[in-house]
Amino acid sequence: MSFSEKILNWYVQNKRQLPWRNTTDPYKIWLSEIMLQQTRVAQGIPYYEKFVKKYPTVQDMAVASEQEILKLWQGLGYYSRARNMHHTARKVTEEMDGKFPQTYEGLIKLKGVGDYTASAIASISFGQLEPVVDGNVYRVLARYFGVDTPINSGPGIKYFKNLARELMPDENIRDYNQGLMEFGAIQCAPKKPYCLHCPLNDSCVALQKNLIASLPAKLKNNSIKKRYFNYLVPLDPKSNTRLHKREGKGIWQNLYEFPLIESPKELNINELKELMPKEAPFADLTEVIAFNADNIVHKLSHQHLYTRFWICRTSSEIADGITPAELEDYPVPVLIADFIKTLKISYF
DNA sequence: AAATCGGGGTA
DNA sequence: TACCCAGATTT
Known part of the structure; x- marks a missing residue:
């Protein structure tokens, strides 16, 4: 056959x-x-x-x-x-x-x-x-024919x-x-494939040469960058807030997030306040507190985002603010969606 | 050719 | 933790 x-x-x-x-x-x-x-x-x-x-x-x-x-x-x-x-x-x-x-x-x-x-x-x-030829096919062919390219x-x-x-x-x-x-997804799985009752096990080169674990071969790139994100979460007396659209290149293009200050290293509250914008909606702050004491580490394929959310309470109403209900209408990264979920439980 | 782009499942 | 997932696009 x-x-x-x-x-x-x-x-x-x-x-x-x-x-x-x-x-x-x-x-x-x-x-x-x-x-x-x-x-x-x-x-x-x-x-x-x-x-x-x-x-x-x-x-x-x-x-x-x-x-x-x-x-x-x-x-x-x-x-x-x-x-x-x-x-x-x-x-x-x-x-x-x-x-x-x-x-x-x-x-x-x-x-x-x-x-x-x-x-x-x-x-x-x-x-x-x-x-x-997807990832599954690469694996099946590399193993069955013993190809280490x-x-x-x-x-x-x-x-x-x-x-x-x-x-x-x-x-x-x-x-x-x-x-x-x-077949690649179910039978010739990446780890622990079911070679014992595989219809190809009488002629699989990798199985015969004990190369199942090492095939397919893949060049790997190990560069994971660390980034430090400080999200400023303005909250006015009505619990309205603000989101920005991510523009330009990089991650999460055209998704929304809170105003962001990215820094080369972790910031304490005093360093943060120095860098905070003074104009609206941060003009009349009554309180700035860290929402999470420890960094939330959000892991992407090529970068780890060390993230802190800062609650920034303002005394006056935010112009064009977003209500808690309206937050649900915007596409946001999982990092932001998870935070909003927690925020709603503890604040609203 | 190498880097970038998410998030989650699996061992 | 490391690797992978019915890859494509940009650098």
């Missing part, structure tokens, strides 16, 4: 029932693929359900505001995905008659759609013979894509591609 036949047989026996498995609607396949980029299926499912319900078609997504999209995306991370997705929804609706391109070449031109996603939509939605190197990316193309069957590409990824 060929490699692809074994994968297809395994898939028939082991496939999960997932919400995007019973459609070939390119909008829904596209939506699911964008959401699942660097994201576990289990984490993506509730978001997929929310989005399909609120935006049943690409036109529905196109007419929504970016802020609305980001709010629904809140907590899923990698927010550029949401911004690019929204941009593409408008592009498809306004310039492509609401129809997604039906080929890899057309799909990959869309913002937020790279090699993997273009291949996935082309094959799963349109049945085009294109191989998908780093999967995140230029040569590795090219090698595994070519290998995947040679292996794919000339029919059932929809099930084969999804089956190969599913």
Whole structure:
């Protein structure tokens, strides 16, 4: 039995029932693929359900505001995905008659759609013979064929894509591609794969050479930067406050947060007061107190955010302030959402 | 080619 | 703690 036949047989026996498995609607396949980029299926499912319900078609997504999209995306991370997705929804609706391109070449031109996603939509939605190579596929192929070329190197990316193309069957590409990824996720798992009853265990190079734990090979970059965030949380007599939109480059673009002072090191209250703006809403402070005694460490992939929230009470009303209820309307990072939750329990 | 972009699950 | 997740984009 060929490699692809074994994968297809395994898939028939082991496939999960997932919400995007019973459609070939390119909008829904596209939506699911964008959401699942660097994201576990289990984490993506509730978001997929929310989005399909609120935006049943690409036109529905196109007419929504970016802020609305980001709010629904809140907590899923990698927010550029949401911004690019929204941009593409408008592009498809306004310039492509609401129809997604039906080929890899057309799909990959869309913002937020790279090699993997273009291949996935082309094959799963349109049945085009294109191989998908995601993290799961890298792992399965590296182990089964005993390839130690780093999967995140230029040569590795090219090698595994070519290998995947040679292996794919000339029919059932929809099930084969999804089956190969599913096989990697469930059977050939990163840690403790189930080699004992694996349909490929009679011919897996990594298993024979005891290389399961060391494959796939990956070049790693270990630079984690520390940053110190001081959030100033203005609170007027009505418990109104203020949020700012994060602009420019960097994390959390177009999400909202409290006024922020970033410093090269941790600040005590006196150092903080020196740096605080004197204009509204901080013109007439009655009290500044640290909400959290110890830093909250919010960990992202490449940076750790040492964060303190400072409650800044003012005697006069904040102009254009945000009420506690209105705080819920803004897309915010999880760090801010968690703080707001605690603030509401202890202050409002 | 290397860095950046989130948040959560798993051992 | 370290690694990984149905990767893409920017530098």
